[in-house]
Amino acid sequence: MRKQGYHHGNLRQALVEACLSLITEKGPTGFTLSEAAREAGVTPAAVYRHFEGREDLIAEAARQGYEIFTALMEFAYDNGKPTALAAFEATGRAYLAFAKKYPGHYIAMFESGISVNRTPELAATSAKARAVLEESARGLSQRIPEDRRPPATMVSAHIWAMSHGVVELFARNSPGQQSPFDPEALLESAMGIYLRGLGLIPPER
Amino acid sequence: MRKQGYHHGNLRQALVEACLSLITEKGPTGFTLSEAAREAGVTPAAVYRHFEGREDLIAEAARQGYEIFTALMEFAYDNGKPTALAAFEATGRAYLAFAKKYPGHYIAMFESGISVNRTPELAATSAKARAVLEESARGLSQRIPEDRRPPATMVSAHIWAMSHGVVELFARNSPGQQSPFDPEALLESAMGIYLRGLGLIPPER
DNA sequence: TGTACATCAGTGAACGCGCGTTCACTGATGTAC
DNA sequence: TGTACATCAGTGAACGCGCGTTCACTGATGTAC
Numbered sequence: 345m346r347k348q349g350y351h352h353g354n355l356r357q358a359l360v361e362a363c364l365s366l367i368t369e370k371g372p373t374g375f376t377l378s379e380a381a382r383e384a385g386v387t388p389a390a391v392y393r394h395f396e397g398r399e400d401l402i403a404e405a406a407r408q409g410y411e412i413f414t415a416l417m418e419f420a421y422d423n424g425k426p427t428a429l430a431a432f433e434a435t436g437r438a439y440l441a442f443a444k445k446y447p448g449h450y451i452a453m454f455e456s457g458i459s460v461n462r463t464p465e466l467a468a469t470s471a472k473a474r475a476v477l478e479e480s481a482r483g484l485s486q487r488i489p490e491d492r493r494p495p496a497t498m499v500s501a502h503i504w505a506m507s508h509g510v511v512e513l514f515a516r517n518s519p520g521q522q523s524p525f526d527p528e529a530l531l532e533s534a535m536g537i538y539l540r541g542l543g544l545i546p547p548e549r
Numbered sequence: 550m551r552k553q554g555y556h557h558g559n560l561r562q563a564l565v566e567a568c569l570s571l572i573t574e575k576g577p578t579g580f581t582l583s584e585a586a587r588e589a590g591v592t593p594a595a596v597y598r599h600f601e602g603r604e605d606l607i608a609e610a611a612r613q614g615y616e617i618f619t620a621l622m623e624f625a626y627d628n629g630k631p632t633a634l635a636a637f638e639a640t641g642r643a644y645l646a647f648a649k650k651y652p653g654h655y656i657a658m659f660e661s662g663i664s665v666n667r668t669p670e671l672a673a674t675s676a677k678a679r680a681v682l683e684e685s686a687r688g689l690s691q692r693i694p695e696d697r698r699p700p701a702t703m704v705s706a707h708i709w710a711m712s713h714g715v716v717e718l719f720a721r722n723s724p725g726q727q728s729p730f731d732p733e734a735l736l737e738s739a740m741g742i743y744l745r746g747l748g749l750i751p752p753e754r
Numbered sequence: 755t756g757t758a759c760a761t762c763a764g765t766g767a768a769c770g771c772g773c774g775t776t777c778a779c780t781g782a783t784g785t786a787c
Numbered sequence: 788t789g790t791a792c793a794t795c796a797g798t799g800a801a802c803g804c805g806c807g808t809t810c811a812c813t814g815a816t817g818t819a820c
Contacts, residue, residue, distance in 0.1 A: 350780085350781050350782055350796075350797060350798085351781085351782055351783075351795085351796055351797065352796075352797075355796080355797085371578060371662055373576060373577075373578040373579055374578055376772080376773060376774085377773080377774070377775095378772075378773060378774075386797075386798095387797070387798055387799070388773080388774075388775085389774095389775075389776080389777090389797080389798070389799080390796075390797055390798080392774095392775075392776090393795090393796060393797075394796095397774085397775095398774090454717075454718075455660070457576055494738065494742075497729070497730075498730070498735070498738060501718075501719065501729075501730055501735055502711075502735070502738070502739040502742070504714070504718060505711055505714030505715045505717075505718055505719065505735065505739070506707075506710055506711050506714055506739070507714070508713075508714040508717055508718055509709070509710030509711055509712070509713040509714030509715075509717070510710045510714075512659075512710075512713055512714070512717060513659075513706075513709060513710055513713055514706065514710065524702070524706075525702075525703070525706055530703070530706055530707070530710065533699065533703060533707070534707040534710070534711070534743075536746075537699075537707070537743055537746035537747055538739075538742055538743055538746055539746070540745075540746035540747075541741075541742035541743055541744070541745035541746030541747075542742055542745075542746075543752060547748060547752075555763075555764060555765085555813085555814050555815055556762085556763055556764065556814085556815055556816075557763075557764075560763080560764085581805080581806060581807085582806080582807070582808095583805075583806060583807075591764075591765095592764070592765055592766070593806080593807075593808085594764080594765070594766080594807095594808080594809080594810090595763075595764055595765080597807095597808075597809090598762090598763060598764075599763095602807085602808095603807090756820100757819100757820090758818100758819090758820090759817105759818090759819090760816105760817090760818085760819100761815105761816085761817080761818100762814105762815085762816075762817090763813100763814090763815085763816095764812105764813085764814080764815090765811105765812075765813075765814090766810100766811100766812090766813105767809105767810090767811100767812105768808100768809085768810085769807105769808085769809085769810105770806105770807100770808100771805105771806085771807090772804105772805100772806090773803105773804085773805090773806095774802105774803100774804090775801100775802085775803100776800105776801085776802085777799100777800090777801085777802105778798105778799100778800100779797100779798075779799090779800105780796100780797085780798075780799105781795105781796090781797080781798090782794105782795085782796085782797090783793105783794085783795075783796095784792105784793090784794080784795090785791100785792090785793085785794100786790100786791090786792090786793100787789100787790090787791090
């Protein structure tokens with residue numbers, strides 16, 4: 345972000361970071377290319393040396409987000425250790441932690457309207473993220489007797505939807521008032537009830 | 550939307566509708582006041598006869614959304630008939646149906662970043678909507694033995710988050726590809742597992 | 755029923771503004787010899 | 788080590804554009820008598 349001479353040194357990344365902080369502040373469509381340039385301490389024209397335009401900039405922010413996201417999820421999942429159940433719960437917590445720690449990335453990824461198929465690279469990165477979630481769900485659902493085992497992709501979708509819903513409705517100081525619930529507690533309790541419903545933890549605590 | 554003479558006749562509502570269709574197309578911040586005026590067949594200056602500006606217009610769209618939403622939820626809930634469980638499931642389905650049928654309203658309400666406390670009127674309307682959801686959850690959770698009964702507000706929040714997550718991730722042809730799941734089926738199955746986890750429906754189907 | 759007049763809801767011209775984008779340019783950096 | 792030169796990454800001026808907002812205005816409507 346700091347500029348010492350005529351050459352910036354790392355303008356590309358500085359622009360991505362300006363974009364991220366503007367997204368966090370004003371939403372995915374609430375800022376202009378010129379603003380991002382200004383925040384990076386540079387002329388609007390300079391942006392074109394690195395990106396084709398605003399969309400392209402946001403897409404790169406999203407890509408970096410998926411990169412971080414995947415790493416975090418993989419770390420949390422830890423190849424299903426110590427148990428499939430614990431690993432699964434850890435991914436849920438990691439999802440929330442990511443949304444909290446990287447709000448700009450999160451918005452670029454899930455709220456900006458940028459298509460994941462915009463570039464092959466973005467598609468690949470996001471597919472990898474999804475794969476971790478699904479592998480975690482698969483490990484888990486294998487412990488359910490085969491005849492009443494739901495598809496792992498479905499379980500994964502359920503938890504993803506729940507996590508995303510919690511983030512959107514309760515983790516941001518979203519529509520005006522702040523949340524009446526602690527988002528972590530909310531996700532934890534929802535997952536507990538859900539897993540009980542799957543027969544993976546005993547009905548009585 | 551049709552203009553026959555010098556006077557529009559119902560410009561205020563026409564503007565709201567233009568706003569809704571633009572929101573659906575381009576997102577909550579992806580259109581201008583002038584565009585909305587144009588779509589309603591009117592000069593930008595005319596908008597100021599009815600609204601203070603863009604935000605005010607969106608807020609009115611959101612308010613109308615909450616109005617419809619509440620009515621739909623109340624109809625689905627039907628005072629807990631025939632059973633608390635059936636009524637609860639009906640509200641879940643109604644949530645999804647609303648999001649599908651009124652995407653513009655839905656976005657104005659939940660994605661536009663318009664604070665629900667912007668005007669007392671908007672706050673009241675949205676509180677009423679939330680109340681229906683909570684009453685439904687309360688009726689349901691009363692059937693759980695008191696010593697292990699979760700707070701109704703929490704149950705309500707869980708279902709709301711799940712529904713919202715399903716809408717955002719799977720009901721829109723959101724990030725690029727269309728959904729791999731039918732959103733109705735996804736919500737239905739998630740709610741089934743969740744309710745089983747609460748001990749409200751038997752463990753084995 | 756007809757007329758005069760007040761009110762209302764729109765027009766259209768004007769303004770200043772910031773944006774995106776292009777372009778020839780220039781200062782800084784890297785490298786061949 | 789020094790120098791010449793190519794390349795790179797930025798500048799800043801220029802442009803046309805559409806926006807938001809204001810204003811005096813005007814055409815349509817409603818109403819009192």
